[in-house]
Every structure is written in C-alpha cells, then in structure tokens.
Amino acid sequence: MGDLRRIFSSSPWMPDRPWVPRGKDLPPRCPRGCPRRRSPDLPPVCRLIRSKTPCFGPSEKPPDPPTAAMALRVGAASLGRKHAKTSCCRNRSPRRAVLHVHASAAPRRGVPPRVVVVGTGMAGLVAALEARRQLEVPDAPEGMQVVVIDKRNKLGGNSGKSSNAINGINVEGGDSPQRFLEDILKSGKGKCDEALVGTLVEHVPDAIKFLQGCGVHLDKPMITGGHSVARTYRGIDGEPIGALIVKAMLKELQRFSKVRIILETGVKELVWEVEDGSEYVVGVKCSGINDVPRYVAGGVPLMDVRAGAVILASGGFAGSRKNLETYAPGLGEMPSTNNASSSGDGLSLVKDAGASVIDADQVQVHPTGFIDVQDPDAPVKHLAPEVFRGAGGILLNMNLERFANELTTRDELSAAILQQPKKRAYLLVPRHSVIAHRLGATMEKYVESGLVVPAMTHRELAELLGTSVDKVNEIFNNYQLSARKGIDEFGKTVFPAAFDCEDEEIYFMEVAPVVHCTMGGVAVDACGRVLDKSGKPINGIFAVGEVTGGLHGCNRLAGNALLESLVFGRIAGASAAQYILENSKREMSQV
Numbered sequence: 093m094g095d096l097r098r099i100f101s102s103s104p105w106m107p108d109r110p111w112v113p114r115g116k117d118l119p120p121r122c123p124r125g126c127p128r129r130r131s132p133d134l135p136p137v138c139r140l141i142r143s144k145t146p147c148f149g150p151s152e153k154p155p156d157p158p159t160a161a162m163a164l165r166v167g168a169a170s171l172g173r174k175h176a177k178t179s180c181c182r183n184r185s186p187r188r189a190v191l192h193v194h195a196s197a198a199p200r201r202g203v204p205p206r207v208v209v210v211g212t213g214m215a216g217l218v219a220a221l222e223a224r225r226q227l228e229v230p231d232a233p234e235g236m237q238v239v240v241i242d243k244r245n246k247l248g249g250n251s252g253k254s255s256n257a258i259n260g261i262n263v264e265g266g267d268s269p270q271r272f273l274e275d276i277l278k279s280g281k282g283k284c285d286e287a288l289v290g291t292l293v294e295h296v297p298d299a300i301k302f303l304q305g306c307g308v309h310l311d312k313p314m315i316t317g318g319h320s321v322a323r324t325y326r327g328i329d330g331e332p333i334g335a336l337i338v339k340a341m342l343k344e345l346q347r348f349s350k351v352r353i354i355l356e357t358g359v360k361e362l363v364w365e366v367e368d369g370s371e372y373v374v375g376v377k378c379s380g381i382n383d384v385p386r387y388v389a390g391g392v393p394l395m396d397v398r399a400g401a402v403i404l405a406s407g408g409f410a411g412s413r414k415n416l417e418t419y420a421p422g423l424g425e426m427p428s429t430n431n432a433s434s435s436g437d438g439l440s441l442v443k444d445a446g447a448s449v450i451d452a453d454q455v456q457v458h459p460t461g462f463i464d465v466q467d468p469d470a471p472v473k474h475l476a477p478e479v480f481r482g483a484g485g486i487l488l489n490m491n492l493e494r495f496a497n498e499l500t501t502r503d504e505l506s507a508a509i510l511q512q513p514k515k516r517a518y519l520l521v522p523r524h525s526v527i528a529h530r531l532g533a534t535m536e537k538y539v540e541s542g543l544v545v546p547a548m549t550h551r552e553l554a555e556l557l558g559t560s561v562d563k564v565n566e567i568f569n570n571y572q573l574s575a576r577k578g579i580d581e582f583g584k585t586v587f588p589a590a591f592d593c594e595d596e597e598i599y600f601m602e603v604a605p606v607v608h609c610t611m612g613g614v615a616v617d618a619c620g621r622v623l624d625k626s627g628k629p630i631n632g633i634f635a636v637g638e639v640t641g642g643l644h645g646c647n648r649l650a651g652n653a654l655l656e657s658l659v660f661g662r663i664a665g666a667s668a669a670q671y672i673l674e675n676s677k678r679e680m681s682q683v
Contacts, residue, residue, distance in 0.1 A: 203365075203374045203375075203398055203399070203400050204235050204236075204237070204398050204399065204400065205227070205232075205233035205234075205235055205236040205237075205400050205672045205673075205676055206235070206236065206237045206238070206239060206397075206398065206399040206400055206672075207220070207223040207224075207227070207237075207238045207239070207399060207400065207401050207402075207403065207665075207668050207669060207672065208239050208240075208241065208375065208376055208397055208399040208401070208402045208403070209223070209238065209239070209240045209241070209402075209403045209405060209665075210240075210241055210242075210359050210376065210402065210403065210404050210405060210406045210438060211240075211241075211242055211249060211404070211405035211406040211407060211438070211637070211639075212240055212242040212244070212247040212248065212249060212353065212355070213248060213249025213250055213251040213252070213338075213405060213407060213637065213657065214248075214249070214251030214252075214334065214337055214338055214341065214637075214654060214657040214658065214661065215251070215405040215636045215637030215638075215656075215657035215660070215661045215664075216240060216242070216249070216403070216405030216406075216636075216637070216661070217240070217247075217338060217341035217342065217345065217661075218341055218657060218658055218661030218662055218665065219403045219405055219634075219636055219661040219662070219664045219665035219668070220238050220240045220341075220345060220351065220403075220665065221341055221344050221345055221665065222661065222662045222663075222664075222665030222666050222669070223238050223401075223403070223665035223666070223668050223669045224238045224345070224348045224350070224351055224665075224669075225348075225665075225669075226665065226666050226669030226670060226673070227350075227669050227672070227673070228348070229673070232673075233672070233673070233676040236350060236672070237350045237351070237352065238348075238350065238351050238352070239351075239352045239353075239354065239397060239399070240351070240352070240353045240354070241353075241354050241357050241359055241376070241378060241397070242353075242354070242355050242356075242357070243355075243356065243357060243358040243359075243433065243437070244355065244356070244433055245355055245356050246355070247338065247342065247353070247355070248334075248335070248338045249407055250334075250407060250430065250434065250638075251334045251337070251338055251653075251654065251657060252334055252335050252338045253334065253335070254332060254333065254334025254335070254653070254654060255332050255334070255475060255477040255479075255534065256316075256324075256332075256333070256334070256475075256477050256478050256479060256650060256651060256653075256654075257314075257316070257324045257325050257326040257333050257478075257479060257650075257651050257654075258310075258324070258325055258333050258337075258651055258654040258655050258658070259272070259296070259319075259323050259324055259325070259649070259650075259651035259652055259655045260296060260300050260310070260313065260323055260325050260655075261293075261296050261297065261323060262313045262321060262322055262323040265313060265321055265322050265323070266321055267321045267322075267323050269293045269294070269296070271320060271321065272293050272296070272323065273289055273290065273293045274320075275318065275319055275320055275649065276289050276292075276293070276644075276649060276652070277289060277645075278318075279318045279501050279644075279645070279646075279647045279648075279649050280644055280645020280646055280647060281645055281646040281647065282645065282646075283451060283454070283645030283646050284642070284643065284644065284645035285642035285643060287617075287618050288616075288618060288642050288643045289643060290618075291618040291659070291660075291663070292643065292652075292655065292656065292659050292660070295659045295662075295663070296655065296659065299655065299658045299659045299662065302658070302662065303337065303340070303658070306337075306340040306341070306343075306344050307340055307343070308327065308333075308336055308337055308340045309327070309328050310325035310326070310327065310328070310333075311325060311326050311327060311328050311329070311530060312325075313325050314326075314479060314482045314483065314529055314588070315482055315499065315586055315588060316478045316479065316481070316482040316499070316649075316650035316651060317478055317481065317482070317498075317499050317500060317501055317502055317505065317649075317650050318499075318500065318501035318502070318647070318649045318650065319499075319649065319650070319651075323651070324478075324479070324482065324650060324651040325651075326479065326530070329530055329533070331533075332534065333654060334654060337654065337658070357378050357379070358378065358379055358437070359376045359377070359378055359406075359437070359438075359441065360376075360377045360378065360379055361376065361377040361441070362375075362376060362377075362402065362441060362442075362445050362633065363375035363376060363377060363396055363398065364445075370631060371630075371631065372631040372632045373401075373402050373445075373630065373631065373632035373633040374398060374399065374400070374632060375396055375397050375398040375399045375402065376396070376397050376399070376402055377396055377397075378396075378397055399632075400632070400671070400672040400675060400676075401632050401633070401634065401668035401669075401671050401672050402632060402633045402634070402668075403620075403633075403634045403635065403636065403664050403665065403668050404438045404441070404442060404614070404622070404633065404634070404635040404636070404639050405438075405635070405636050405637045405639065405657075405661070405664075406437055406438030406439075406441075406637075406639050407434050407436075407438070407637065407638045407639060408430075408434055408436060408439070408609055408610030408613065408638035408639060409434060409435055409436025409439060409610055410428055410429070410430040410434050410455065410607050410608060410609050410610050410638075411428055411430030411431050411432050411433060411434030411435055411472075412432070412434065412435040412436050413425070415435070415436045415439075416455065416607065419452040419453050419455070419610075419612070420452075420453050420454075420455040423455055423457070423607055426457070426605070426606065426607050427461060427470065427471050427472065427473045427604075427606045427607065428471065428472060428473070428606055428607040428608070429458065429461060429472070429473060429474070429475045429606050429607070429608050430472070430607070430608075430609075431472055436610075436639075438614075438635070438639040439452075439613055439614060439639055442614045442622055442633065442635070442639075443614070445630070445633075446624050446625065446630070447614045447615065447622050447623065447624060447625075447630060447633075448614070448615035448623050448624060448625045448627070449612070449613065449614055449615065449641065450612055450613070450614075450615045450641040450642055451611060451612030451613075451641040451642065451645070452610070452612040452613065452641065453612060454610070454611040454612045454641070454644070454645070454646055455607060455609070455610050455611065455612075456502060456503070456607075456608045456609045456610070456611055456644075456647065456648050457502070457503065457506040457605045457606065457607055457608065458475060458502055458506065458605065458606055458607075458608035458609075459502055459505040459506040459508075459509055459603070459605050460475070460476035460478075460480070460481070460517075460519060460603040460604075460605075461473040461474070461475055461476065461603060461604055461605065461606030461608075462474045462475070462476050462538070462543040462544075462601060462602075462603060463516060463602040463603060463604055464542065464543060465542070465602075466542065473604075473606050474538075474541075474543060475606070475608065476519060476538075476543075476601060476603050477534065478650040478651075479529065479531060479534075480519060480521050480531070480535075480601075481498045481499060481519070482499070482529075482588060482650075483521060483525045483526060483528075483529045483531055483588055483589060484521065484522060484525040484587070484588035484589020484590075485498060485519050485520060485521035485522075485589075486498055486519075486520050486571060486591075487505075487509070487517045487518065487519055487520075487603075488517060488518045488520065488567070489512040489513060489517055489518075490512065490513040490514055490516070490517075490518075491513065492518075492557060492559060492563065492567065494567070494570075494571070494580075494582070495508055495511075495512060495517075495582075496508035496509070496582050497580070497582040497583050497584040498584065499584060499586055500582075500583075500584075501647050501649070502608075502647060502648070502650070503646060503647045506605040509603075509604065509605055510605055515604060515605070516602060516603065516604040517602070517603055517604070518557075518600065518601070518602055518603075519600075519601045519602070519603050520553075520598050520599070520600055521535075521589075521598065521599045521601075522589050522590070522591060522596050522597070522598055522599075523547040523596065523597040523598065523599060524589070524596065524597075525588065525589035526547075526599065528589075535599060538601070539599075543601060544599055544600070544601045545599065545600040545601065546599070547597035547598060547599050548597060548598060548600065549595070549597060549598075550564045550565060550568075550594055550596070550598070553598050553600060556600060565594060568591035568592070569591075569592075571587075571591055572590065572591055572592045574587070575587035575590065609638055609648060609653065610638055611641065611643075611644040611645070611646070611647075611648055612641035612642075613635075613638065613639045613640045613641035614635050614639055614640055614641065615627075615640075615641060615642060616634070616635050616636075616640045616642070616660075617629060618663075619634075619663060619664075619667045620634040620635065620636055620660055620663050620664030620667050620668075621633075621634055621667065622634060622635050632671070634664045634667055634668050635664065636656075636657065636660045636661050636663075636664040637656065637657050637660070637661070638653070640660075643656060643660075644656075
C-alpha cells in the first residue's frame with residue numbers, strides 16, 4: 093500500500109480554480125434546418141446538449157464543448173475553450189465528434205488518454221474525481237479526459253438516496269484500526285477477502301480527511317448494528333451523508349476542465365484490442381436507453397468511446413428479480429429497496445468478458461424496510477434507517493414481545509424477524525433520543541410521507557397497538573431493567589436510549605426485511621483492478637463499489653457501503669490514471 097499512499101500524498105489539487113459561466117461564449121444555433129432542431133424523440137438532456145452544440149465541417153477543427161459546470165447542471169458535463177467558428181451542418185463529418193466514433197479498433201498506440209467511468213453513484217464520482225486529479229500533472233498526455241457515463245437520467249445512484257451514514261475510526265471512543273478490522277471479519281463470517289478489508293481499514297483516516305477537504309463535515313459518531321463501538325457518522329445536523337457526499341463530489345468535479353458526464357446512455361460492451369499477444373480493454377460501446385441512439389456534437393451517434401482505462405462503478409443487481417433468482421434463489425420475490433435500474437449490467441458485462449465473479453449468492457437482506465399502510469405489498473420499499481435502531485429504537489413482534497438484539501448484524505436480525513408472526517415487526521423510537529442524535533429532520537420526512545406515526549404518548553401508543561397502557565409501561569420497564577444490568581436475554585450490551593419516563597413520546601413504524609444490496613460481484617485486487625478467472629488483472633479495466641465482491645463476505649456492516657465507495661473509489665481512480673500515465677510514458681520512450 094506504500095505506492096497508493098505515495099499517489100494520494102502527491103496528487104495535485106486545484107482548490108482555487110473558479111468556474112466561470114460560459115453561456116455568453118456559446119455560438120448561436122445553426123439556422124439551416126439542422127436535424128438537431130427536430131428531435132422531440134430524444135431524451136431532454138440529449139436535446140439540450142444538441143441545441144447548445146454547433147455542427148462543424150470536415151475541414152475544420154471540431155469545437156470544444158462548454159465548461160464542465162454548465163454541463164453538469166444539465167446532466168452532461170463538457171469542458172473547453174471558446175468554440176471555433178463553424179460551418180453548416182450539411183458539411184459535418186461524423187468522424188469529428190467530440191467523442192470519436194470508431195468503426196473498428198485502431199492500434200493501441202492511438203488510444204486516447206481518457207478514463208471512462210461507468211456509473212454516477214458515489215463510487216463513480218469519487219473515482220472520476222481522483223482520476224482527474226491524478227491526470228493534472230505537468231507532463232500529462234495531450235487529450236487526456238475523464239468521461240462519466242450513466243444509464244439513469246439523474247446523478248447519484250443509490251448513494252444519493254442513502255439515509256444511513258459512513259464509518260470512521262473513533263479513536264476517542266476506544267476504537268482502533270484493528271478493532272474495526274475484527275468487526276468486519278466477524279460480520280463477514282469467514283468469507284471476507286482479508287487483503288481488501290485491510291486496505292479499507294488502512295485508508296479510513298485519509299478518506300475522512302479527503303471528505304473534510306471537500307467540505308463534508310461529520311457529526312458525532314453513533315453505534316449501529318454489528319459494531320462494537322460507536323464509529324458511524326452522519327453529516328452535521330444529521331443530514332443524510334450519501335446526498336451530502338454526492339453533492340460535494342459534483343462540486344469538486346466542477347473545478348476541473350476536461351470532465352464530461354453523459355446520462356441516459358447505457359454501456360453495452362467493452363472494446364478490446366490485442367497487442368503483442370495481450371488483450372487490453374480500450375473503451376466501451378454505448379447506446380441510449382432502449383437502444384435509441386445518443387448524440388454528441390453535430391448530431392453524431394455516440395457508439396464507441398475509446399479510453400485508456402475503464403472503471404466500472406455501475407452498482408449491484410438487487411433490483412433485478414431475474415438476477416436475484418439466478419444467483420440467490422428465493423430472494424427474487426422479496427421486496428427490495430432498489431428499483432429496476434439496479435440490474436447488474438456491469439457485472440454481466442465483465443462476466444461475459446472473462447472476469448472472475450465471487451460471492452454472487454451473498455445478497456444482503458436488511459431487517460427494516462418500511463411497510464406503507466397505503467401499499468403494504470409494494471415490491472419496492474423505503475429503508476427504515478439503521479440509525480433509528482442506533483439511536484435506541486426497539487423491536488416488538490405482533491404479540492408485543494421483544495425477540496432480538498436490535499444492534500446485532502443485519503443478517504441475524506433479518507432472520508429473527510422472519511421467524512416472527514407475519515414476518516414483520518414494530519419499531520419504536522423515543523423522541524428524546526431522536527433529538528439527541530439530531531435525527532429530527534430525517535424522522536419528520538418519514539412522518540410526512542406517512543411511513544412513521546408521529547411521536548405519541550404511552551397511552552396513545554397503547555390505543556394504536558390495541559392494548560393497555562400498563563402493558564406498554566411493562567414493556568419499557570423490562571427493557572430498562574436489562575439496561576441497568578448491562579445485558580439482556582438476547583445478548584444486547586449497548587442500550588443507547590432510555591424508556592424510563594411515562595411521559596416520553598414514542599415514534600412508531602412497522603417494518604419487514606427487504607433485499608437491500610449485493611455483496612458479491614466481480615473479483616478485484618487491492619488496487620481496484622478487475623481479475624480474470626486465473627486471478628490475474630485484466631489490462632485496462634477497474635471496478636469499485638457494489639459491482640465488486642469479496643470485501644463484505646456474508647454481511648455488510650452498516651456504514652461500510654459509503655466507506656467502501658470512498659476508499660476504493662479513490663484507489664480505482666488513482667490506479668486507472670497511473671495506468672494511463674505509465675502507458676503514455678512507455679509510448680513516448682518508444683518514439
């Protein structure tokens with residue numbers, strides 16, 4: 093890991109480079125009946141790009157697109173200087189597109205120094221940012237660029253809607269790297285790749301400093317399921333950390349030129365070349381959603397995007413019933429927190445290309461998905477955040493009995509709920525603890541959506557449950573007795589909140605286990621390189637996030653999803669950039 097530390101410590105940074113709106117520099121639209129003016133069938137983002145991009149003739153230099161920040165606002169980022177004067181679209185040359193269209197593979201020497209990132213979740217955005225930072229060197233190869241592609245119509249992926257938190261190492265609270273590593277390995281039940289776990293834990297301090305440098309500040313830590321100490325952090329004032337980090341990454345990307353983000357564009361295949369008997373990934377084949385062609389400058393179809401390195405950050409397959417039944421039979425009919433866009437496209441892409449796939453049967457079932465009384469059988473459910481139990485929430489079955497340690501690992505708690513009547517539970521969270529952990533805004537969001545019943549007195553809760561207030565008080569009194577002893581009958585030893593006041597108000601929600609994430613995927617090494625079935629890196633392709641496997645084993649700890657994206661996103665981005673720079677130097681030395 094010494095090389096990775098050297099890469100990160102020496103990576104250049106441009107904190108003072110402002111973004112200046114470039115709208116006034118854009119040329120007017122072509123007045124000669126260009127087809128781009130008649131494209132209502134294309135996605136809105138595509139039409140917007142085309143309406144702001146002039147066409148150009150075969151003898152002219154293609155214009156540079158607008159700045160990154162402007163395009164990020166409309167969903168496709170570009171960069172550059174002022175546009176050159178251009179001729180009519182009737183004379184345009186398809187081969188002069190900003191992202192060149194290649195009918196066939198050219199010699200690898202001609203592969204542009206471009207990094208393509210597939211996915212705009214936190215893992216993809218962090219990888220794109222780190223790759224762009226690494227390429228900001230005095231001797232950077234000409235034409236270097238970072239292109240981020242996503243089939244969805246908005247940025248952020250599942251990370252952007254994450255309501256949980258991110259793990260750190262809480263030294264002040266008695267934590268240590270070794271203790272964190274042991275918790276992860278224990279949670280994974282012997283199936284974790286210890287090299288990946290070691291890499292994750294080693295880079296936690298640098299990752300948190302990186303977040304702080306990007307303007308993301310963390311609140312006090314709290315304990316969540318499977319952890320032996322409080323080390324799970326939310327944003328200041330309890331703001332959901334996923335959306336906070338995604339916004340910060342987009343803001344940082346706007347500091348750089350030569351970054352392009354393209355939405356509503358699916359990656360269908362990898363582009364390969366053979367040189368000296370070795371195979372290399374040198375780009376991706378793309379198309380629009382439902383195979384409707386996407387367009388770039390001058391109305392040219394976006395087909396092959398050539399690149400020196402490709403980073404897959406396309407997520408898992410927890411939204412695909414077909415893949416769930418293939419890899420984890422029996423889970424395809426269970427409700428999920430993922431929609432159909434989490435379909436495992438990236439995994440299929442590299443699997444077909446010969447990559448090794450590990451632990452694909454390891455799918456995490458989260459214990460607390462909200463049951464919406466308006467639609468109790470909805471196939472896609474919202475997640476009741478882990479922090480509600482971390483703040484002291486307790487679970488009761490339909491018989492109003494506690495049945496498990498609320499802070500055990502997700503797999504064990506899910507199994508316990510599935511053994512209860514109706515395979516669901518009530519989650520009760522004291523209002524004073526919600527306030528103490530700055531979860532008020534989060535809780536009120538769910539109250540407004542109808543997923544949580546507003547805080548109520550013990551008497552009101554008894555009426556809701558159809559029992560007596562004495563029974564409700566008995567439940568809470570028994571819990572308090574266990575808290576004073578320091579352990580209960582289910583092995584719980586941490587009791588974050590008290591229920592010792594009859595005037596205490598309680599939030600109420602009904603929950604059930606839901607498919608949440610996939611923990612298996614493509615095999616990678618500690619540098620983020622995709623491995624083939626013999627364990628050797630495949631040239632030119634890297635992967636990060638839920639598309640990968642090996643880190644979590646049988647169970648993912650709360651807060652480790654975002655941490656994985658942050659740590660390995662930086663590593664994959666740095667590795668891809670260094671791969672390009674090394675190839676560029678090698679080619680220069682052969683000239």
